[in-house]
Amino acid sequence: MTPRQRRWIFLVAGxxxxxxxxxxxxxLPGFGRYPGxxxxxxxxxxxxxxxxxxxxxxxxxxxxxxxxxxxxxxxxVAAAGVATVLRRLRGERDRPAVDEAADRDVPxxxxxxxxxxxxxxxxxxxxxxxxxxxxxxxxxxxxQGGVMLATAFVLIYLSGEFLxxxxxxxxxxxxxxxxxxxxxxxxxxxxxxxxxxxxxxNYLPLGQVPGAxxxxxxxxxxxxxxxxxxxxxxxLIVGELLDQTLLIRRYSxxxxx
Amino acid sequence: MxxxxxxxxxxxxxxxxxxxxxxxxxxHQIICLIVVQSSTYVLLLGVGYVTGAVAPYFFDVPNHTxxxxxxxxxxxxxxxxxxAAVTALLLSFAIQAYKRFGTLDPQELAALKG
Numbered sequence: 035m036t037p038r039q040r041r042w043i044f045l046v047a048g049x050x051x052x053x054x055x056x057x058x059x060x061x062l063p064g065f066g067r068y069p070g071x072x073x074x075x076x077x078x079x080x081x082x083x084x085x086x087x088x089x090x091x092x093x094x095x096x097x098x099x100x101x102x103x104x105x106x107x108x109x110x111v112a113a114a115g116v117a118t119v120l121r122r123l124r125g126e127r128d129r130p131a132v133d134e135a136a137d138r139d140v141p142x143x144x145x146x147x148x149x150x151x152x153x154x155x156x157x158x159x160x161x162x163x164x165x166x167x168x169x170x171x172x173x174x175x176x177x178q179g180g181v182m183l184a185t186a187f188v189l190i191y192l193s194g195e196f197l198x199x200x201x202x203x204x205x206x207x208x209x210x211x212x213x214x215x216x217x218x219x220x221x222x223x224x225x226x227x228x229x230x231x232x233x234x235x236n237y238l239p240l241g242q243v244p245g246a247x248x249x250x251x252x253x254x255x256x257x258x259x260x261x262x263x264x265x266x267x268x269x270l271i272v273g274e275l276l277d278q279t280l281l282i283r284r285y286s287x288x289x290x291x
Numbered sequence: 292m293x294x295x296x297x298x299x300x301x302x303x304x305x306x307x308x309x310x311x312x313x314x315x316x317x318x319h320q321i322i323c324l325i326v327v328q329s330s331t332y333v334l335l336l337g338v339g340y341v342t343g344a345v346a347p348y349f350f351d352v353p354n355h356t357x358x359x360x361x362x363x364x365x366x367x368x369x370x371x372x373x374x375a376a377v378t379a380l381l382l383s384f385a386i387q388a389y390k391r392f393g394t395l396d397p398q399e400l401a402a403l404k405g
Contacts, residue, residue, distance in 0.1 A: 037313070037398065044312040048305070055301055064293045066342035073339060073360030077347065080361075081354045089347035089361040090368065098365060105369045112376030119383040123390070172350050177372055245350045264372075271379045278386050 084170075084236060086253050087245035091169035095176075095256040099234040103219060106260060110216045113267040120274045143194030151193035158186040166261030170250035176257040180264025187269050196280055203269045212270060215263025222252055222259070296337035303330035317385040317395045321378060328374045332367050339363035 063069050076097060077089065086092040094102045166179025191199040223234040231237055234252070241249030248254075303326060310323030339360030345352055347361035389395050 040312060044308070048308065052301070059294065059297050062297070062338065065296050065337060066340050068339050068341050068360045070360070073362045076361060077358055078355070081349055087348055087350040089349070089358070090364045093361055093365040094368060098362075101369065105372055108373055109376045112380050115380050116383045119380070119387055123387075126390075172348055173346070175368075177368060181375075244354070268375075275379075275382065275386070278383075 081244050084250050084253060085240040085244045085246075086170040086250035088168075088170055088172055088174070090173065091175045091257060092250070092253055095169065095253045095260075096234070096236050099223070099256065102256075102260075103223065103234070106216055106219055106263060109264060109267050110212065113212065113270045116271050116274050120278055148193040151189045155186050155189050158182060158189060162186065162261075162265070166258060167247060167254070169257035170254045171245045171247065176260025177264055179257075179261040181268060183261065183265035184268035184272065188272055191272075191276065196276065199276070200273070203273060205270070205273065208266045208269050208273070211262055212266035215259045215261070215266060218259035219256055219263070222256055226252075296333065296340075300330045300334045300337065303327075303333060315396050315398065317388060317397060317400075318382070320397055321381045321385065324381070325374060325378060328370070328377075331370055335363040335367045335370065 076093060080089050080092050080097075081087060084092045084096055086096075162179045162182035162185070164179070165174035165182055166176050169175035187199060187203050190202060226235040226237050227233050229237060236251045236253065238251035238255065240251045243249060307323050307325075307327030307330065310326060311320055314320035314323055339362070341357060341359045344357040344359045347358040347364065349356065349358075385395060388400060392400055394400060
């Protein structure tokens with residue numbers, strides 16, 4: 035198929051898509067006039083029922099918690115998939131990056147970059163934990179916090195310390211942490227079943243003050259487990275991708291070497 | 292102005308799709324797919340918007356203040372996570388494709404399959 039044919043097929047399909055989109059648009063309520071009923075119903079009862087003031091987290095980790103189990107396992111499977119796709123293939127071997135042009139001067143990572151990256155690690159870890167542990171309070175939660183925690187490890191890499199990055203996030207340990215995060219979420223749900231309650235039922239004490247860190251029962255706990263799962267998954271994915279560029283080379287110096 | 296957000300959605304979707312179709316580089320194509328998916332965030336948040344309402348967080352505003360729909364916001368969060376997962380997988384496929392075929396041009400890759 036030539037690019038020209040491809041573009042024509044795209045234009046025809048695109049015209050059809052536009053027609054359907056406009057048709058669908060006619061059935062939508064006008065912008066700013068969301069009619070409900072699902073969202074408004076939750077807004078009426080959420081603080082009384084869960085003691086969480088972060089309604090989006092309450093929905094993600096309680097009302098629609100079962101969806102989020104699936105969502106978390108999508109990420110889990112994606113990390114496993116990246117590790118599988120990027121496994122060492124036949125004809126490949128680990129090879130530490132060697133300087134093949136010793137006569138050319140490769141500048142070291144500048145000390146300014148190293149300073150800023152290493153100095154940011156602490157605050158980034160703190161902010162990540164803060165996000166992961168305040169899902170019940172404000173617009174934060176395990177997903178956001180987890181990504182931020184993983185960023186701290188990327189900063190270590192950015193400061194020019196690939197080996198330190200690997201030492202701080204050994205694959206075995208990260209695997210275990212990821213599994214604990216994913217299993218913790220599922221186990222909270224199953225423990226409710228063991229008590230004769232529905233799966234993921236919020237059975238822990240909800241606390242006294244709406245929006246306090248100690249409030250909202252299982253929402254806060256699930257957010258914590260999601261946080262460590264997401265952080266570990268992203269560290270694994272980043273680590274795999276870095277391995278590809280820095281360690282694994284093709285054995286033969288053929289095409290694409 | 293009633294339909295303006297939904298026109299923005301269509302525009303982002305169209306730009307992304309055009310990029311996917313005409314792309315000559317896998318990484319560029321993956322980024323175009325991210326652009327396509329970004330249109331769904333705007334759509335979800337646009338559908339749930341309520342004029343004059345606050346964000347669905349009652350930490351420093353009184354409970355029962357009119358708020359925008361929180362369910363679509365939760366869906367948008369799910370959307371972001373799935374996008375990150377899909378992007379990671381696609382990038383690893385791109386790496387392997389380059390190792391195997393020595394090119395990242397989707398049109399050359401299609402030709403190699405023969």
